[in-house]
Amino acid sequence: MTDFSVVGKPLPKVDAAAKVTGRAVYADDILLPRTLHCRILRSPHPHARILSIDTSAARRMAGVKAVITGHDLPVKFGILPVTQDERALEHEKVRYVGDPIAAVAAIDEEAAAAACDAIAVEYEVLEPVMSIEEALAPPKDERIQDYGGPHNIHKLVALEFGDVDGGFARADHVREDVFFFQGNTHLPMEQHSATATYVDGRVTLWSSTQVVHYVHRALAKVLELPMHRIRVIGAAHGGGFGGKTDPFAHEIIVCKLAMLTGRPVKCTLTREEVFYAHRGRHPVLMWVRTGVTRHGRITAMHFRTALDGGAYGSYGVASTFYTGTLQTVTYDIPAYRFEGCRVFTNKPPCGPKRGHGTPQPRFALELHLEKIAHDLDLEPSAMKQLNFVQPMTRAVNWLRITSCGLDECSRRVIDASGYRNRARRPGHGMGFAISSYLSGAGTAIYWNDMPHSEVQIKVDRGGVTAYCGAMDIGQGSDSVLATIVAEELGLQPADIRLVTADTDTTPIDLGSYSSRVTFMAGNAAIEAARKMRDLLVEAAAAKMGMQGAAVQVGAGRVGDFSFEEASVLAEARFGTLTSAGSYKPPKIAGPYKGAGVGPSPAYSYSACVIDLDADARTGLVTVNKIWIAHDVGRAINPLLVEGQVEGSVYMGLGEALMEEQSFRKGLHKWPSMLEYKSPTFLDMPEVQTFIVETVDPEGPYGAKEAGQGPLLPVPPALCSAVHDALGVWIDEVPVTPEKVVEALRRKEKGEPARYGPTRFPAVPYPPAIKVEPPPKDMDRASAAAI
């Protein structure tokens, strides 16, 4: 094993001191002189045509400096090139309660709010579409969007890999199940906030965003300015979880208002507005049919999904594919058919939340296999293990698997929890589940041939500054970058100055989503740092009269010199000391349309066991302990990896037990932190975390992702444990006491002992595109070469 000096050490985060002292400056902490405050008028109707907007009274009010509507920002935008369906302000039609219509800049927030109240909007109210079933039927009034179809269908996909019919014919046992995963939201502690200035013809925006680059692109498009006249800076970030990955209306609005008024303009969303901004977990209805041999070996699988997308596209096309892609990177499925559908409904748009489109099918798949094991009288965890993928293989849908710690992760949690030797008593149960997730999406959101991550390093009289567009959203990406640069230059992370997430000063990074930063920016940082080290070593070697290879770098020294002395020698020899590195994922996507969603340079793996008590009288589930093992490839900082794993477990538990974004008569039922239930200190059980290191051949020092995968096994493990405790299947989340009690009542009456959807709707999927599976060993040669 390589000997590292700072990689692998549980060092404090580089921004920890700023965060514990209140010095970190978040977007809402920014208040520039002469700032105007912006409020946004939002639709009170889930679905309506706008007949007129009268802003004249608002414009006359004291303190009001500007009022804008959709006529001022007519250009459409959207995160995916194929779904440019949003406007910063809608002036023709509103599609959910909370859709933005007009915005006011005034000298204070109260004046802006009063002016919003004075804007008169005339609507023609349309029948809202509030469920997947309604969206599949002909609309009563009109369609929500004018693309997609039939009816309110947004996207349909159908793919088939290998001989699915043959696989089912070979099976000894075939089972079908239907599951539902309710939608939920990110609920970041920080409300979205943005401040813009317009000085000398240039726009500057400070925002709470996960991706400065995508905001930059959307601003250039909607404001109709070249990108070089716009600067986007990521402020200290108060939590994203995927919810701040889209460009948002308020970010565009404050820029436009700053351009019109010539003054700084700020907008901070209220907590209620954060629920409307959403882009959270899609509610997904799922049907799965699997054939197995009598020993439990999978012969074929057919998976159908229907996603309730809300009113706009957002990442939805990608989300739809994601509900079908990653089933194959945990279990060896020799033949696989996937049919996916996303519909539009009159709700805030869904998008990417931690695990993006994959926790829902993971929930269904894990429980479905558990049920098959019960059918065959097999031990569920052993039957799953029988089907685990192997390292360095290709899945049937062409996804390339490199390192894979599934076996070790499973062994660790099964052994530590005593899952296989558990004592059986009514009301107590244990459940096991596994998962996998991407270490960054292998293809960019908009097609291009440029790197996904770039890092520059400047060394000047011993001081090291690293520049990267990546946004630290609390996961610690700044600390990872500092650790990598420090490792290569023989310094400590605290010695590295960082400039990140600023489109004027930092080279591109596609931002904090799809768990990509450690892998991609990390590899770029290694390249940049090694180039810098070569310069320092060459200069030191020349002075020492030695070959470069003989010069040791470490502990703040380069050969015979201190780091500062070596930097002076190198600058004298080469001039300004700068270096750059970049990362482009390998081209590994399969040869079919839709193959761009799913490939990742490496997949993380997790396994989880949950121990709980379930009260048959009240239906209340009390989680006693969770064991989680996560294959992170290599932990660049184990403290941060544990934090990501524990946070993922927590969020998965919230989704499993209580979190739900639901609606009544077109209205969000609970757009507040009190009523939208999330786990508190009192709800969180003890968590035992095992870090598994498989040293991925392409990861930085072998590292893979840690922040999303460990969420995924928690909901299915919880439902398996509830079944273990009470003998009822809860086939949808959240697992509320009402559902448990109802399932028990059905069991008592001799009905199927379950709670969950009973049927999957008729979706007009197109004929499946048939794709030939790849040769299993197609990457063996290239893997050996790495």
Add this chain to the structure above:
Amino acid sequence: MLRDVERVVVSLQVNGEPTELLIPVHKTLLEVLREDMRLTGTKHGCELGECGTCTVLVDGLPELSCLLLPVQVDGRSITTIEGMAGGSELHPLQRAFVELGAAQCGYCTPGILLSARALIESNPSPSRDEIREALAGNLCRCTGYVKILDAIELAASRGL
């Protein structure tokens, strides 16, 4: 002035320094701290008393600054996160949070640190369950609370 707003003079002892302010009577302590005094270390997540993010200490006890009017605490002593460290020396709780990675995005951290400080000052060696009970009003979405509990235990074990 835009509107006919009643204003009051309040005297607050903020982080040990006497402060006199003329403020609209309806402005919350949270708003006065952040906007009038520019003490932006105090964060907000809901402004409705639901999340605990805006917690400050009033005479040493945790209070939600979004639900307090300065007139209610006239003459009292307020501690915000800016007043927690002793000069450039971190408070033992802050040090433990740094060492154990208890702050991820860090947005809930000021409120949690102040709640924890009030707990440890009244109960120097709290059990894990006592910490959970005392912190139950502070939400965190990043950490799963695990490292926060560990850090508070570590700080308590070292003494204040």
